[in-house]
Amino acid sequence: MAAQTLTIGKALNLGLRKAMEDDAKVVLMGEDIGKLGGVFRITDGLQKDFGDDRVVDTPLAEAGILGTAVGLAMRGYRPVCEIQFDGFVFPAYNQIVTQVAKIHARSQGKLPMPIVIRIPFGGGIGAVEHHSESPEAYFAHTAGLKVVAVSNPVDAYWGIQQAITHPDPIVFFEPKRRYWEKAEVDPDATPGPLFASRVVRGGDDVTVLAYGPMVKTALQAAEAAEEEGRSLEVIDLRTLSPLDLDPVFESVRRTGRCVVVHEAPLTLGLGAEIAARVTETCFHSLEAPVLRVGGYDTPYPPSKLEEEYLPDLDRVLDAVDRSMGF
């Protein structure tokens, strides 16, 4: 396959296809993922080509999806579970947190759990409640899980394949409002590691950290800041558990300033952990406290208010101003 321009959604689709071709033990499970191809069409055409034993339209029960995935994993399969929307993962939360996350440890390594839990997450699509949430901190807080968030088609294509071949359970967050963003993907390229953050724009004044849908927002903020003569370094965190903060520390030691951006509510979000670690490690390099830009500590609001709730370019720049002015 030659390099081609793909949306994030199509890159995920092709990545899933490749993973299924490479390993007959890969089984997709989820609601409406078969004939319909998923509500976002991420699994479009896969049931037709791989059969309904490998692309399973499940009964409508999320705990059932994850609980049966555990049993399939014990039997040597590699289940890839689609949770239709972020807000619907909670019926499966018990299975994910009390079972999926712990079984490798409690079996002293005898029972690996190579399960991928795909979750379209985040807001900005004008949806009704429970369709716009950012629940990543719940999973990043749970030992035994790994958590990644992709922001672009290249990472989507490679990341989903890397997640499926990885031996540990991975919660795989997909930025639903960016599903239609495009970039060139070269399937002959050699992908970088899954659990690594990446500097996506160099800069000297402030280090801005983001993941998933907020990477684009951070990059837009950096462009706007440049017009004002400010140089922002943007890092796509990519992996939320484990965090890969060495590139962040290196950056903050140069800039002395750090802003973390996420859609999730501020209190005890990823930004809090990152602020603590940056402060512990880069204390003497910091010119200002690590600042956070996030959703407010409210339930996700009705969609007419979501643009007020979600961090945008201006709120990122506001935080940059506060950091510079400290």
Next chain:
Amino acid sequence: MTALRSATEVVDPVPGAGAPHLPQQPDLVQLLTPEGERVEHPDYSIDIGDDDLRGLYRDLALVRRWDVEATALQRQGELGIWASLLGQEGAQVGAGRAMQPDDMAFPTYREHGVAWTRGVDPLDVISLFRGVDNGGWDPVATGFNLYTVVIGAQCLHGTGYAMGIQRDGAENAVLAFLGDGATSQGEVNEAMIWAASFSAPVVFFCQNNQYAISVPLERQSRVPLYQRAAGFGFPGVRVDGNDVLAVLAVTRAALAAAREGQGPTFIEAFTYRMGAHTTSDDPTRYRLASELEEWKLRDPIARLKAYLSRSGIADHAFFDSVEAEADELAVRIRTGTTEMPDPPPTSMFDHVYAEQTPHLAQQRDEFVAYHASFEGGEH
């Protein structure tokens, strides 16, 4: 009025089984009465030789001895807690011995009798209750999954495993265990929906021991549990859980049907938890002594012993030899428990992930350095 009366009748928590003043249960499968009389059932027969009959007695007696010893060890401070199976030996041994070697069991945390039949070393179960590990046995090698403490979660695991068996084209089946309380869990109901929809080779084996800790069956269900299976679209059967022969026959048949592609069965093994929920529980607060006395008359071991003696299948020498073996087992369990080493402190960092993260490796190093910072490297 009629509806009310029938609802009251069907939740009667005590089976007929020949006990005085109790209604008969026409649906209860029984092959051995509480008095030790062999009876026939139109749908279930048992094909079993004398050696195997004696083997069942040996299983029951040894499992009970293990249980009694473990309870004593807990009372003496050697175990943090113990979940006794006292009274449920017949249900568990019958179910476990119905399995074939390549079948897979998904237990709760009380299936010591099934563990025994799968060749799990009692000390590998004891280690969980001592706080040494979360179960020391190999789930794959024994065909016996680790215990699951979150009520009912294992029913979904068993169903998923059965879906894997289907995809492998294998001829095995899964035996998923649950209790009466677990039937109220959403995940258990989801498991049955999944099993039915995919016709998965899984048998749900519910030990209805009448209480979920303190809450009686009436709070969990207004219909007999086995009748719930009809709502999911597969057979349900109620068996005398204190009749090891009936349990063996019913479970064998259900597993065979599953292996043949006929899908799931729900078995309600009607039994009684003779002891406390765990050693932390006080059942005198919620149930009557008279109820316990009635159930003592239905003891699973006494009835088999009566049958074996009366029919001449086993003699005094046999029972004496089992008693001696039980004594040896008790000594081995006691010694093995008290001599069981604590796990190395750093082991909590091992196996959190199949592929260790740099962050956790660093935390482990810091933990080691912290300990080493005390004089002599220990504190």
